[in-house]
Amino acid sequence: GQVGIFDATNSSRQRRNMLMKMAEGKCKIIFLETICNDENIIERNIRLKVQQSPDYAEQPDFEAGYRDFKRRLENYEKVYEPVEEGSYIKMIDMVSGNGGQIQVNNISGYLPGRIVFFLVNTHLTPRPILLTRHGESLDNVRGRIGGDSTLSDAGELYAKKLANFVEKRMKSERAACIWTSTLQRSILTANHIVGFPKVQWRALDEINAGVCDGMTYEEIKKNMPEEYESRKKDKLCYRYPRGESYLDVIQRLEPVIIELERQRAPVV
Numbered sequence: 001g002q003v004g005i006f007d008a009t010n011s012s013r014q015r016r017n018m019l020m021k022m023a024e025g026k027c028k029i030i031f032l033e034t035i036c037n038d039e040n041i042i043e044r045n046i047r048l049k050v051q052q053s054p055d056y057a058e059q060p061d062f063e064a065g066y067r068d069f070k071r072r073l074e075n076y077e078k079v080y081e082p083v084e085e086g087s088y089i090k091m092i093d094m095v096s097g098n099g100g101q102i103q104v105n106n107i108s109g110y111l112p113g114r115i116v117f118f119l120v121n122t123h124l125t126p127r128p129i130l131l132t133r134h135g136e137s138l139d140n141v142r143g144r145i146g147g148d149s150t151l152s153d154a155g156e157l158y159a160k161k162l163a164n165f166v167e168k169r170m171k172s173e174r175a176a177c178i179w180t181s182t183l184q185r186s187i188l189t190a191n192h193i194v195g196f197p198k199v200q201w202r203a204l205d206e207i208n209a210g211v212c213d214g215m216t217y218e219e220i221k222k223n224m225p226e227e228y229e230s231r232k233k234d235k236l237c238y239r240y241p242r243g244e245s246y247l248d249v250i251q252r253l254e255p256v257i258i259e260l261e262r263q264r265a266p267v268v
Contacts (some may be wrong), residue, residue, distance in 0.1 A: 003111070011080045020086050030112060031088040034117075046070070089116060095124050114254070121262045127229055129260065130169070130268045135159045137185040139214075146206060146213035151188050163192035170196070175201055176266040179256075181205045193268070203252045210243025 004027075010016050013206055016031060031231045036042055046069055049059040050056050054066040062229030083090065087106040094100035114184045151159060170176050178263040180186040181204035190198060211226070212220055231238040239245035262268060 003073045003115075004039045009076060009095070011076055011083045013085060016083065028109075028112070029086060031083050031086060031108065033083045033088060033090045034049050034095075035090060037093055038095070041095055046073075055209060069132065076116065087112070089119060091119060094122075118258060118261065119168050121258055123261075123264070125264045127264060128169070128173075128266045130166070131161060132189070132268065134181075134183075134185040134189040135146065135162070139185075143216045143218075144214050145217070146209040148183050148185075150184050155189070159189045160192050166193050167195075170266060170268075176268065177263070179204065190268075196268075201256055203256050204229070207246065208243040210240035212240050212243065235240065 006019075010019065010031065019050065020029055031038040038046075047067065050059075050065040056069075059065040059068075088104075089107065091104065092101045094102065102116075102120060133150075135158035136152045137147075137155055138144075138149040138152050140155075141152050166178075178190050178191050178193055178196050178198040178214055180198060180200055180201045182202050183205055186204070187200065201211055209215075212224070213259065215223075217228070220231075231240075236246050241246065251256060
């Protein structure tokens with residue numbers, strides 16, 4: 001399914017009813033309301049908004065921007081009406097990750113259910129998430145897709161430099177975790193990183209190229225021209241014979257994304 005996010009306050013019943021009427025028969029609307037009663041968090045968020053928002057990029061006076069945003073909040077409060085209509089999810093005091101509650105109303109279906117599951121696992125604990133490709137593999141050098149080859153000399157050099165980078169970047173972190181796929185090129189890329197636990201995820205493996213595994217794209221074009229053209233027309237939906245499509249990969253990555261969101265320590 002497709003999900004669109006309309007980022008707006010929608011703080012009155014009149015506005016929300018207008019949106020539901022516009023969407024009737026076209027798409028399903030789910031309202032997401034976040035409620036925070038912690039004055040310290042609210043104050044921190046106001047200051048971050050004034051410091052980082054494009055709305056105040058040309059306002060050199062922080063205090064003037066602060067007063068302006070406080071006035072905006074006061075105007076929102078005057079017209080605010082709690083969400084009580086249609087399908088909605090309310091996240092109440094969940095920002096700190098300590099307690100809080102989530103309220104769900106009129107939510108049904110696979111995709112809405114997954115959205116709720118994802119939101120239940122979210123938190124705002126600051127932590128770095130470092131994403132890296134594996135170092136160059138021997139199959140990369142040969143231009144072959146898939147496979148499970150080891151690293152080339154350039155890939156091994158990259159693995160060493162990556163370890164140095166992670167050591168410097170994580171030197172102040174007390175806990176972290178290194179995630180790799182189950183393929184040699186990924187495991188060997190993390191081989192020089194020490195001091196942190198390593199977890200292998202099969203879900204992180206490269207797309208399964210099926211009968212095309214180990215071939216070059218030129219070989220596929222020559223020996224399987226119809227498959228080559230099908231992939232060229234729609235790379236997202238194309239599925240290799242006895243293999244996967246990128247849509248399949250996206251689906252199997254979902255548990256990884258959920259677990260990544262749950263983590264409170266840095267992840268590489």
